[in-house]
Amino acid sequence: MTIDLGFAWLTLLGGREVSLIDVPGHECFIKNMLAGVGGINAVLLVIAADEAVMPQTREHLTTIDLLAIHHEVVVLSKVDLVNADWLELVREEVREALTGSTLASAPIVPVSAHTGAGLAELLLTLDRLLDTLPARDQVRGVPRLAIDRSFTITGFGTVVTGTLRDSVLSVGQEVELLPPGLRVRIRGLQSHQRPIGQGKPGMRVAVNLAGVHHRDIRRGHVLTLPGALTPTTLFDARVRVIDDVSPIAHHAALDLFIGSSETPCRLTLLDTDELTARTEGWIQIRLTVPVVAAVGDRFILRTPSPSRTVAGGVVIDPHPPRHRRFRSEVIAVLTLRDQGSSEERLCQTMGRWPAPAVHREFSCCRYH
Structure with a gap:
């Protein structure tokens, strides 16, 4: 088995x-x-x-x-x-x-x-x-490797594996291991047991690292460029509850699965007192252990005991301020970030929080 x-x-x-x-x-x-x-297509x-x-x-x-x-x-x-x-x-x-x-x-x-x-x-x-399938080898950001294995090979040292996303990794490059924040160097790269000089988005890669012991790395850590990403203990999300589950209450304790990580979390329901089966809602997810998350990342929520999938969602803002509940301006901003055009999202990001809830064309004009 x-x-x-x-x-x-x-x-x-x-x-x-x-x-x-x-x-x-x-x-x-x-x-x-x-x-x-988390990395499959x-x-x-x-x-x-x-x-x-x-x-x-x-x-x-x-x-x-x-x-x-x-x-x-x-x-x-x-x-x-x-x-x-x-x-x-x-x-x-x-x-x-x-x-x-x-x-x-x-x-x-x-x-x-x-x-x-x-x-x-x-x-x-x-x-x-x-x-x-859509092409996955296009560079569109900074590289992220969600680590699913860490081990050591005699004569080589520490090796980690994962599915590379968003950009390339190269031999000799300095990278950062998050959330620990350890700076390490890539000694070698392999894909399908063949040495490569550069890993491209969408590839399964094995990365030989210098400057870290494999016991200091665990499943769920992320390899990226130094200073490019910041781990978070709070993020905004849109969530969908599956069929045939009990209502999810405000402040519910669940397990979050994002990338290759598993982390306990609590939910702040922003627009309702509970989320029932087959409904969607806006939430803030609060964690005691930081994770690496980016806009558009998808995740799964499960109850700790009995362990069962109850919902899933998408990250809207990985570094928001803490919100107060039932605020129409907060919901308007989240909706815009999720459903607005590229121009509208850019204007809102430049203005950050809060954004006008109604006349979006005026909120953009003031930044031109």
Whole structure:
């Protein structure tokens, strides 16, 4: 049974390589699963044909939906263990489970690792899926590597791994480990066990670091440029509550999963006394341990006990002031930052807090 993250890569028929992050499927290891899905842009959902949809399958689907991952292939494995009628029933059950999610139109491919049936079709389907994915190798900010493993290799020293986002990392570069704030140097880079001089956004990379022991690094730390990012213990967010959960009250204690980190938090509900199932709301998330967050980052919220996913959301402002509740001007600013045009968001950022709630055209004019 898979209980922690696993990593591999696959060369498709057209010669393209894809990085694979194997996450635990069992419901007891959902927390480990969440540490691996923060950097992915497509999902290969494997469902055993002889077992069909399980409770953890539904929780994985909920997580995928909350993280707004829109590209998926569903694999029905072990088809050699079932007959055609049973396989068709499982296919219908899977399609029903996908209804209403971001993955409702995902292709379903039956396969058997034992006989090899369906594997060629799966490779073709993955190739077609890659053609639909947005490019991730464009530089659009500072590099961020959410670390999911840290270990040491004899003769090399400390190595960390993760999925690189937003910009490049190069051999010889000085970088910073957050939240600790440790300055270190990149001795070497690898991707798919091959040395590289530069890691690009979207790549799985292993980074050999000088100046730090692997025991000082943990899953959830972030590697970035010195001084480029500041960890936070407070951020604004828009949150969506899933179906069939109890209301989330103001000041609720939950577990936050963002990037590869897991951190206890408390919620300040800004526009309501409680968030009920299938509703959205504006919140401030307060943490005792700092995390690295950026505008647009998605996260998951789970109850500590019993451990269960209850909501997910997106970061609107990673470094806000502390808000008072039920303030219309605060909600107006959050709405503008979330839904406004690029010009409106720029004008609001230049003016910072507060921004006029109604006549947006005048709020922009005064900064020209």
